[in-house]
Amino acid sequence: MKGESGIKKGKLGENIRELGILIAFIVIIAFLMALSPDAFARPSNLINIVKQASINGILACGMMLVIISGGIDLSVGSTAALAGVMAAHFSHPGEYPLFVPIVIALIIGAAVGVVNGIGVAYGEIPPFIITLGTMTAVRGVSLIASGGAPVFNVSKPFEYVASGFLFGIPLLAVYFLIIVLISAFILTRTVFGRRVYTIGGNETAAKVSGINVRKMKIMVYTYAGMLAGFAGMLLASRTVSGSPTAGSGYELDAIAAVIIGGISMAGGAGKWYGTVIGALMIAVIGNGLDILGVSSHYQLIIKGAIIVFAVLIDIKSKSRNV
Amino acid sequence: MQYVLEMTGIDKSFSGVKVLDQVDLRVKPGEVHALMGENGAGKSTLMKILMGIYKADAGHIVLNGHETHISGPRDAIAQKISMIHQELNPVLDMEVSENIFIGREIRKKGLGKVGLVDRAAMRAETASLFDAMGIDIKPEEIVRRLSVAQIQLVEIVKAISLSAGIIIMDEPTSAITDREVEVLFRQIRQLKEQGVAIIYISHKIDEIFQIADSITVLRDGRLVGTDERRNFDRNRLITMMVGREISEVYPKGEATIGEPIMEVRNMNRGRRVRDVSFILREGEVLGIAGLVGAGRSELMESIFGMAPGSRGEVAVKGRNIRIRHPKDAIRTKIAMITEDRKRTGLNLKASVEHNITIVSIDKLAKFGFIDQSREGKVSEDYIGRLGIRTNSRKTMVQTLSGGNQQKVVLAKWLLTEPDIIIFDEPTRGIDVGAKRDIYLLIGELARQGKGIIVISSEMPEVMGISDRILVMCEGRITGELMRSEFTQEAIMGFASAMGGAGA
Numbered sequence: 001m002k003g004e005s006g007i008k009k010g011k012l013g014e015n016i017r018e019l020g021i022l023i024a025f026i027v028i029i030a031f032l033m034a035l036s037p038d039a040f041a042r043p044s045n046l047i048n049i050v051k052q053a054s055i056n057g058i059l060a061c062g063m064m065l066v067i068i069s070g071g072i073d074l075s076v077g078s079t080a081a082l083a084g085v086m087a088a089h090f091s092h093p094g095e096y097p098l099f100v101p102i103v104i105a106l107i108i109g110a111a112v113g114v115v116n117g118i119g120v121a122y123g124e125i126p127p128f129i130i131t132l133g134t135m136t137a138v139r140g141v142s143l144i145a146s147g148g149a150p151v152f153n154v155s156k157p158f159e160y161v162a163s164g165f166l167f168g169i170p171l172l173a174v175y176f177l178i179i180v181l182i183s184a185f186i187l188t189r190t191v192f193g194r195r196v197y198t199i200g201g202n203e204t205a206a207k208v209s210g211i212n213v214r215k216m217k218i219m220v221y222t223y224a225g226m227l228a229g230f231a232g233m234l235l236a237s238r239t240v241s242g243s244p245t246a247g248s249g250y251e252l253d254a255i256a257a258v259i260i261g262g263i264s265m266a267g268g269a270g271k272w273y274g275t276v277i278g279a280l281m282i283a284v285i286g287n288g289l290d291i292l293g294v295s296s297h298y299q300l301i302i303k304g305a306i307i308v309f310a311v312l313i314d315i316k317s318k319s320r321n322v
Numbered sequence: 323m324q325y326v327l328e329m330t331g332i333d334k335s336f337s338g339v340k341v342l343d344q345v346d347l348r349v350k351p352g353e354v355h356a357l358m359g360e361n362g363a364g365k366s367t368l369m370k371i372l373m374g375i376y377k378a379d380a381g382h383i384v385l386n387g388h389e390t391h392i393s394g395p396r397d398a399i400a401q402k403i404s405m406i407h408q409e410l411n412p413v414l415d416m417e418v419s420e421n422i423f424i425g426r427e428i429r430k431k432g433l434g435k436v437g438l439v440d441r442a443a444m445r446a447e448t449a450s451l452f453d454a455m456g457i458d459i460k461p462e463e464i465v466r467r468l469s470v471a472q473i474q475l476v477e478i479v480k481a482i483s484l485s486a487g488i489i490i491m492d493e494p495t496s497a498i499t500d501r502e503v504e505v506l507f508r509q510i511r512q513l514k515e516q517g518v519a520i521i522y523i524s525h526k527i528d529e530i531f532q533i534a535d536s537i538t539v540l541r542d543g544r545l546v547g548t549d550e551r552r553n554f555d556r557n558r559l560i561t562m563m564v565g566r567e568i569s570e571v572y573p574k575g576e577a578t579i580g581e582p583i584m585e586v587r588n589m590n591r592g593r594r595v596r597d598v599s600f601i602l603r604e605g606e607v608l609g610i611a612g613l614v615g616a617g618r619s620e621l622m623e624s625i626f627g628m629a630p631g632s633r634g635e636v637a638v639k640g641r642n643i644r645i646r647h648p649k650d651a652i653r654t655k656i657a658m659i660t661e662d663r664k665r666t667g668l669n670l671k672a673s674v675e676h677n678i679t680i681v682s683i684d685k686l687a688k689f690g691f692i693d694q695s696r697e698g699k700v701s702e703d704y705i706g707r708l709g710i711r712t713n714s715r716k717t718m719v720q721t722l723s724g725g726n727q728q729k730v731v732l733a734k735w736l737l738t739e740p741d742i743i744i745f746d747e748p749t750r751g752i753d754v755g756a757k758r759d760i761y762l763l764i765g766e767l768a769r770q771g772k773g774i775i776v777i778s779s780e781m782p783e784v785m786g787i788s789d790r791i792l793v794m795c796e797g798r799i800t801g802e803l804m805r806s807e808f809t810q811e812a813i814m815g816f817a818s819a820m821g822g823a824g825a
Contacts, residue, residue: 191691195680198672204666206669209648209680209734210652211649
């Protein structure tokens with residue numbers, strides 16, 4: 001086989017780069033285990049971490065597609081809040097079957113995504129601007145829809161959606177896993193995923209290659225929006241209320257997870273498992289620092305430093321590879 | 323002191339592969355020294371060593387009789403060496419004068435410490451540089467509004483304004499018209515008179531015979547020969563570069579020309595394409611000649627659905643087709659090998675395989691799921707068929723040489739099994755060997771009965787490979803020539819025919 005060595009060499013180079021993130025992840029875990037063996041490594045705590053990672057991880061999966069396509073979506077936090085408020089409205093005990101609030105949350109998320117997608121694709125508005133607009137406006141809509149106060153009195157089954165277990169595994173973690181698998185499958189195995197990479201890599205070439213760039217962009221933002229709606233519904237279920245102010249800043253956590261995962265902000269490149277590691281890393285650090293008793297104010301500084309550091313490593317390793 | 327520059331015994335390896343092996347280059351002051359060789363021969367690497375971008379593993383660089391060491395591009399400029407890169411990197415949203423003085427802006431007197439830029443002085447200085455060279459560009463024009471050729475001229479002026487003793491020009495004419503080549507050559511001759519040495523890299527042999535005083539030929543990282551130009555002839559030069567005899571540079575296959583396959587009627591696109599109609603036949607290679615800006619690429623973009631504002635009819639095999647997006651053109655089996663492979667042809671962030679299959683990915687998938695083993699097989703097949711030199715199909719396309727990148731673009735379109743293939747400047751910036759492969763491929767496709775359109779600014783090329791040539795000028799077709807009527811004079815006559823046939 002010709003080029004066998006080339007394949008190996010390429011994979012090795014790539015692996016080293018991705019190992020960098022993984023090694024950092026393992027080092028942090030080892031560090032926390034050493035510092036606080038009892039509290040950190042307890043199974044209940046590890047489950048807690050995955051639970052903490054899951055909502056951000058679900059948002060990050062959508063964000064990953066958007067960023068690979070060359071865009072950004074700032075509206076996911078607000079969308080999650082609106083979806084949560086509306087899901088709570090439709091989940092009062094004895095009113096509607098459980099699927100109604102879930103479907104409504106997904107539809108609301110998809111609707112915001114479609115608006116973002118049309119704005120980017122047909123309006124040719126920079127993604128940062130259009131999603132900044134919807135982020136602000138949708139927050140307003142959720143405040144109106146909730147009358148400015150959280151919507152309480154949700155049914156037991158609705159509560160169970162986020163707090164339940166499947167074979168001892170928290171359902172939140174199960175959803176996260178399923179959405180990771182779907183997103184990974186889309187990116188690596190489907191025509192749609194391949195086109196998302198191509199649009200992010202070279203939009204003009206994508207168009208010349210016959211790709212309907214506008215349609216693809218609308219689909220990407222719709223996917224991110226739907227996941228935001230789903231995450232918002234889970235958030236409402238977990239907190240047993242639909243809060244109009246929930247999810248603020250979540251878009252930045254999702255972006256952070258994607259970036260820590262080594263996905264290029266310029267679009268066109270990045271691996272799905274980077275995002276998973278990124279989301280877990282943020283949760284591990286938050287949890288670990290809580291256990292160590294670091295004040296949440298200092299935690300923000302550490303989180304910020306880690307984001308910058310992750311990108312720095314990424315840039316350095318890339319420039320060495322080329 | 324006979325030489326302004328002597329590079330001797332230069333060695334350079336990248337990850338164990340020797341790319342330069344004991345190479346010498348000696349350049350006299352006031353001469354144009356052509357550096358020739360196929361892609362991958364080591365020309366760029368040698369020049370990057372001279373610019374201090376790479377460090378040589380062994381060898382000496384002697385400037386004006388003194389051994390020197392060049393630590394980087396800034397240091398090279400300080401030592402009066404400057405380079406005009408093949409791929410231009412101007413700041414598009416700055417004005418011309420700001421680009422010329424980038425990194426060494428003229429500061430306001432007295433307030434210099436504060437760092438206020440003296441725009442007026444930079445514009446005045448630029449204007450006087452342009453005046454001296456007879457270049458007609460406004461210093462305050464925004465670079466984005468200039469043509470590629472004009473940007474090239476700006477870069478040349480910039481290099482000269484660095485008061486260089488040695489100027490390296492890497493394919494300076496790859497994007498400019500014959501008329502502008504004249505302007506460039508005039509500049510080069512002026513520079514020679516001032517004692518400036520020019521290292522001139524080009525694949526265009528005609529040009530080299532026009533402008534060069536000496537020629538150094540590299541092949542596979544080794545020095546093949548160096549001599550004065552008058553001791554070379556065309557065949558000797560090609561043989562030295564390629565390492566084998568090439569009997570004819572333009573192999574023209576015999577293809578039977580059949581029925582009309584595509585008819586374009588009254589195509590209009592603003593002022594760029596005006597009322598163009600023509601017929602393309604099966605097995606025919608239709609050349610489109612004209613000056614840069616004559617509307618040739620714009621016409622093809624209109625046909626291919628890349629220009630929404632276009633009006634006109636396209637009929638393929640007798641059926642009218644509505645083409646509003648490239649996907650419509652692709653569906654009717656038209657392929658478009660665009661002019662600028664980096665901008666419109668390739669996704670540089672993806673692998674060879676993903677670039678080859680992107681247009682046909684639907685056919686390699688079921689219900690939207692990619693059949694990866696079929697994708698692998700198909701891409702291996704085309705890598706083999708076109709002789710793409712790559713480590714594997716997973717290699718990033720960015721790491722390939724220009725000629726091999728162009729073959730990836732060809733593979734991607736051949737995979738769609740097109741009936742009509744549009745080539746826009748298919749051999750720009752690639753070496754003689756790869757060019758010949760592409761000419762042979764065009765001949766083979768014509769023999770298969772496909773209709774082929776080739777836009778080319780290289781007169782010998784378009785005359786060498788076409789069965790028929792349409793000449794465009796200012797958006798219109800101003801002339802049509804059959805193969806027996808091809809002469810440079812006839813084509814040039816039509817290409818600058820405004821006021822005559824065109825108006």
